[in-house]
Amino acid sequence: MLRSFFLGVGLMLLPALVLAHGKATGIVKERMDQMVTLKDAMKTLKDELASGGAYEAVRVIEAARVVERHSGKAMTAKFPEGSTQHSKALPGVWTDADSFAALAGELEAYADAMATAALHGITAPANGGILRLFSANPSPDELSRLHPYEAFKAAAETCSACHRKFRMKGP
Numbered sequence: 235m236l237r238s239f240f241l242g243v244g245l246m247l248l249p250a251l252v253l254a255h256g257k258a259t260g261i262v263k264e265r266m267d268q269m270v271t272l273k274d275a276m277k278t279l280k281d282e283l284a285s286g287g288a289y290e291a292v293r294v295i296e297a298a299r300v301v302e303r304h305s306g307k308a309m310t311a312k313f314p315e316g317s318t319q320h321s322k323a324l325p326g327v328w329t330d331a332d333s334f335a336a337l338a339g340e341l342e343a344y345a346d347a348m349a350t351a352a353l354h355g356i357t358a359p360a361n362g363g364i365l366r367l368f369s370a371n372p373s374p375d376e377l378s379r380l381h382p383y384e385a386f387k388a389a390a391e392t393c394s395a396c397h398r399k400f401r402m403k404g405p
């Protein structure tokens with residue numbers, strides 16, 4: 235009885251979530267579009283880098299700069315206080331704004347590292363191919379020695395870390 239009640243409520247909520255993106259307007263819609271731009275850029279980067287070895291540096295630099303441009307302050311600026319309508323942003327975005335900004339900043343740093351590495355034509359993985367820099371607050375020097383794919387993986391991990399902490403689950 236209770237279970238079917240919750241199931242019913244769940245089913246009623248589902249369309250609201252599915253429609254979240256479609257209904258959003260203003261700054262909420264802007265940041266959703268920005269996130270989709272990030273997703274597309276990350277897809278390009280993965281296609282270029284995941285197979286290892288040679289890659290097209292110009293494509294990597296371009297896509298990494300797209301990620302860089304839409305992260306850091308450009309990202310946090312799209313989350314003004316109270317912008318919650320048709321949004322999946324959790325309240326922590328505002329109550330824990332420092333952690334949110336730190337993740338947005340991390341993404342910017344990894345995107346820059348990716349572009350820089352591709353610019354320098356780095357093809358061999360640093361650290362024997364093992365990345366141990368996740369959330370360890372890497373120094374600019376460490377960042378400058380990353381292989382573009384390592385920086386990519388760190389960037390992708392940063393997307394996930396932020397979503398785990400600051401975005402509602404669900405479709």
Ligand code: HEC
Nearest residue numbers: 255266269272273321322323334337338341393396400401
């Ligand atoms: C600092 C935190 C943070 C980072 C970093 C971040 N995101 Fe997000 N992302 C969010 C939040 C919060 C939402 C929900 C926004 C809303 O519904 O208002 C979101 C939503 C999205 C969405 C759904 C957009 C839609 O159509 O509703 C996609 C796709 C996405 N992010 C991709 C990415 C990718 C790819 C990266 C990394 C390159 C990334 N995000 C990095 C916080 C972040």
